[in-house]
Amino acid sequence: MDTSPTKRLRRAEEDGERRGGGEPGEAEERKTVDVSVIMPVHNASCWLEECLQAVFHQDFVGSMELSVFDDASTDDSRKVLESWRQRMEDRGISVVISGHDSSQPRGVGFAKNKAVAQSSGRYLCFQDADDIMLPQRVRLQYETALLHPNSLIGCRVQRLPEGSTARYTRWINSLTQDQLITQVYTSNGPTVVMPTWFCPRKLFRKVGLFDEGGKGVPEDLLFFYQLLRQGVCPIRVDQILLVYRYHERAATHSVTEETIWKLRVDFLQERVLRHWENFTIWNAGKQGRKLYRSLSLIDQKKVKAFCDVDANKIQKNFYTYEESKQRPKPTIPILHYKEATGPFIICVKLDMTGGVLEENLNSLQLKEGTDYYHFN
Template identity: 50%
Template sequence: MRPRGDPAAAPHVSIILPVHNAERWLHECLRSVLQQDFAGPMELSVFNDASKDQSLRILEEWKAKLEGSGIPVVIGGHESPYPRGVGYSKNQAIAQSSGSYLCFLDSGPHGCPEVLNTVTQDDVMMPQRVRLQLDAATRHPTSGVPEDLLLFYNHLRKGGGVVRVDQSLVLYRYHPDAATHSVLETTIWTHRVRFLEERVLPRWAAFTIWNAGRQGRRLYRNLSAGARRKVVAFCDVDENKIRKGFYCYEDSEEAPKPRVPILHFRAARPPFVICVKLDLTGGEFEANLRSLHLQEGRDFLHFS
């Protein structure tokens, strides 16, 4: 390993580790902290959430090893009869940390009393993780991560479902200092396009993009080459776009340039990826869609 910075210096990075009954994974997890190739000052901040196994003993054992290698370790926790959940534990680990940047690591199963059947991933960091993640954070200081969106996607990947609750559950406070402003629209868009390609498009041999305007063309351009080849047409109600007859992807490296037909929606074939925002046409778009008697999920999906 490369020599670390002055261990007495204020840590630049705090690795945040919530722990609950993690003895099966904890040795490997903590070993991955020791093996980081990041040369600057960093610390490990651990919160032990009422573990009943040997987790605390393992933490104390690794505290000596890590601090002997120049990585300070802060261990907090509680001994209540029941764990308070991974969210609580992360917040406590953050509160006792002192780094300028946070790097989150999970140690194994961590039941949350508010959410049944919730399990976090038992993580092992690659040796370059802290170094590369810090480099990305410092080079792109205003580019945040859409954590809620990624959590939702992972929930679906693991077979989770969605249940609609018609009552208001959260008041979202929008203000200039909100963390949401750190997440670029292009970042969210990229994640959404990749998830579309991962979860939906493999089921379809061909599809139509509903909207020959800016958003529909943007989706087409941002698809992978294989997914673009599945697009058989754009559809729209704008007579000017339909009269033009096609969209030519001028930036394509293919020769000849792809030319995608633009059809009236009644002449187009499902399935559709719909890039039209709801509630913006006085109900006209919604009425057009209902008139086709299609089934959402099978014949179309809303992308915008």
């Protein structure tokens, strides 16, 4: 029996179509629509009115559906959702709402998979219950998806409250098309952020399901990495189409930095370092050394030097990996960046040096994605 994620998704979708997307026993067959808005919900009642009103006011003229899965909410989220059903349907937006009442939520990945499985759209527009679409979002992303049928489509965002996560928001909105690929190893996560995703259903099937590990699992990052492994190219509509809310209850806060770190290191080794014979780590400080220690033994041996601009670090001449079980212990030279040779893994945070890092990189006339990759 084939139990692959894609097969399971197709069977779930077929079951949903036979049931009409509701409880077992409903015989009405649902029609395919152009776009399904995919919305996982867990205790989101305080945000749902704004979120649903924004879906209602989309200027998209094609057929739309709202597919919601309620992941064991204990507030009145379900009541709010049901209160919008008739208004949505009068507007021509079909509504599918399901969920479970277990004492334990199953997590964002599970809820997204369920919402996709019960939906019928040719295109999927992912929407978090705490965010707000701008009226043109579905239309513009749909038009872009028609031009790029094998891509994941994102957009620029407006952060709410204004000024929160300012560096992160600048990064999201300023990436070039090439950097949507080259900067996937940074600590910021997917270069096309999950709340802005829009894609063909066939692309979702190709990649598979979201990880259903629950709390503490970065299901969006895992899916994004798998998407890149499949050769899918992310694209961004260069307009603000989503108000992206920041708050302490967001699921992303349950994911530890160490979990993200390990996934990033593994993906960097898989996608970049295995193709390089040797390389230099740009940063002889805490983050550069942590990267070195996190590498496999094979990739540690490829590190020919650390480089830096800090005279105190450079004067030490070398770094000794004291915790290594190798004898003699590995010692790695520490050089001034002008004396170092590439390729480089940059372990200095972007937008944190007043432009000095960027000026230094530009002075060496290096090409991102060939001569160096950002890791932090």
